[in-house]
Amino acid sequence: MKINPYQPDQSGMAYSVGTTLDRFIKFKQSDFPFASGELSQLLRDIALAAKIVNRETNRAGLANIGGAFGQTNVQGEEQQKLDVIANIRFMRALSKGGEVCAIVSEEEDAVIDLKNKSGKYVVAIDPLDGSSNIDVNISIGTIFSIYRRKTPLGSPIQMEDIMQPGSEQVAAGYVLYGSSTMLVYTTGFGVNGFTYETSLGEFFLSHPQIKAPKSGKIYSINEGLELDWQEGIKNYIDECKAKRYAARYIGSLVADFHRNLLKGGIYLYPATKNNPNGKLRLLYEANALAFIAEQAGAKATDGKSRILDIVPDSLHQRTPLLIGSEEMVDQAIKHIEKSKISATV
Numbered sequence: 001m002k003i004n005p006y007q008p009d010q011s012g013m014a015y016s017v018g019t020t021l022d023r024f025i026k027f028k029q030s031d032f033p034f035a036s037g038e039l040s041q042l043l044r045d046i047a048l049a050a051k052i053v054n055r056e057t058n059r060a061g062l063a064n065i066g067g068a069f070g071q072t073n074v075q076g077e078e079q080q081k082l083d084v085i086a087n088i089r090f091m092r093a094l095s096k097g098g099e100v101c102a103i104v105s106e107e108e109d110a111v112i113d114l115k116n117k118s119g120k121y122v123v124a125i126d127p128l129d130g131s132s133n134i135d136v137n138i139s140i141g142t143i144f145s146i147y148r149r150k151t152p153l154g155s156p157i158q159m160e161d162i163m164q165p166g167s168e169q170v171a172a173g174y175v176l177y178g179s180s181t182m183l184v185y186t187t188g189f190g191v192n193g194f195t196y197e198t199s200l201g202e203f204f205l206s207h208p209q210i211k212a213p214k215s216g217k218i219y220s221i222n223e224g225l226e227l228d229w230q231e232g233i234k235n236y237i238d239e240c241k242a243k244r245y246a247a248r249y250i251g252s253l254v255a256d257f258h259r260n261l262l263k264g265g266i267y268l269y270p271a272t273k274n275n276p277n278g279k280l281r282l283l284y285e286a287n288a289l290a291f292i293a294e295q296a297g298a299k300a301t302d303g304k305s306r307i308l309d310i311v312p313d314s315l316h317q318r319t320p321l322l323i324g325s326e327e328m329v330d331q332a333i334k335h336i337e338k339s340k341i342s343a344t345v
Ligand code: F6P
Pocket: 129, 130, 131, 222, 251, 252, 253, 254, 256, 279, 280, 285
């Protein structure tokens, strides 16, 4: 049999390996009018750092890089060794790439000004989210947001370049280090997911144009905090239980979000008595996932406003987060609003 290398293989001898992330990014570059390729290169830099972090997380149990680092980050949370390693990997990739002028990281107290006169982009990143799960071999993730700087190229970085609402993101994504490693991202033209093929060292398009189910039967929330929830959240979760929805909570935001995005569901980290602004960070957790959610037809709110409309006033600002299938988020909002009305009458 003669095999035509340019046609889909009928023989089964040389199946196509699919579309690599690099090739996909290259083809999609034309989605951006006036794009000069820097954003594409930046996405490639992030993918490269993700491959390295994937390697480190996979050998964590063998290489004495599990466990606590012995310091706390600016949030007062104990840093894990892999938090620190992932931060170094992403910082290095972003600063060496040349496209970025400033970085906000969960692991850094202040903005990192790269003093890069030709860098158009600002990146907000949580290099390793859910890192307390590392030592027990449970999925963890990287979350990133990319913004175009507001002030002119070459001038010193200003806070207006950093404190942009999520609606200004030009791209956002996450990497899920799970049973397989996936990179999911959007540039505002839908959401695409890529699975890492370890033997080839490449991400391949595996989940083109992800669409979130309008509703679902999964709710994800830390129920241990129930006594500290507001009435509306309590009532919504009671409704989920009455409907016999499944409770699924990994405690790794990326993993919980990813499952609910594909299967239909809602993730909630609401305000609690002790944390009236919730726990999650707006700039490098909520915004990226909210952008992806909306691009996939899902929804994200803090209970009052659309996440992407919130104008940040501090770097490590926290926000309550309700994110997932549109109808479920709407229903949760209804409960919150109803409980407020009944509290005022
Ligand atoms: O970013 C913090 C984080 O680890 C998320 O990944 C996760 O969803 C959440 O905190 C878990 O918080 P808690 O342990 O309070 O449920």
